[in-house]
Amino acid sequence: MKKITSLQIRNMAIGLVVAVVFGTIGNYVGYSVMPLDTIPGMLILYAITLLGYLLSAVMPGNMPDMVYVSLIGVLMAIPVNPLSPYVVEHVGKVQLLAVVTPILAYSGLVIGRDWGAFRKLSWRAVIVGIVVICSTFFWSVFISELLLPISQGLLG
Template sequence: MIKNIQEWLLLLGIYGGVVLIGNWIGYDVMPVGAVPGMLILIGICLIGLILGKVMPGDIPSVAYVAIIGVLFSMPWIPGSDLVVSFTNEVNLLAITTPILAYAGIAIGRSWTDFVKLGWRSIVVAMCVMVGTFLGSALIAEVILRMQGII
């Protein structure tokens, strides 16, 4: 169990660093201001992962993470206003972007498999991402214009 916790801490630390950099570059939030919120989020994730291992039953860790996050942010929980104010400094999109990138790579099973695919697959992936983005933007533009919002 100690080895798992060490692994989780390492991975969450790396992920937290990437999120802080993305938060800084994309949303002009200085990393120093977002570190307390990131540490709270990492702590919530770590507690959820530990509970997922030690609790009986087949409940996934993500459920524990969600429950703990909701509980820590409830208005009647002491210190929740502090938790909410600190975590508000970490932008949601700065959190989701690295997760989605990791999930995309994880689909390929491993980094070595990803590297074996070669540079052509990276070009194809970039074209798919750009096409998806442009398609989504076009649909949003049309719908918002039809509704008179823009």
């Protein structure tokens, strides 16, 4: 069992409020979804996240909180769950990109901090890294093109 203090729970709860405000503003500015329409979905996301965070502390095994959060999200939305249509409808109004933009805005600071280490690695690592990413990507596309029909056949 992981130990989490009440201070950590409080900070998580406050941090989530900040994230919800960010997402609501982003959803309004970038995608013209009115805040009143966004808020129910955001509250659902808030509850799922906090619940997942608390579960990761209570449950045995040192699983990362992300696993629990994503799992609860899945369980809330699978068609078997009677709440699913309600959850899917409201969370659907929260645009994915409105949630992602703040993450990358914050990550800019981390990148700036590691800038020195990054410059030392120089252009060679960049070239090799990009080749790795491209080959992984194309390999994955080709394999999926080949195997998707097979697995669709197996399931259907």
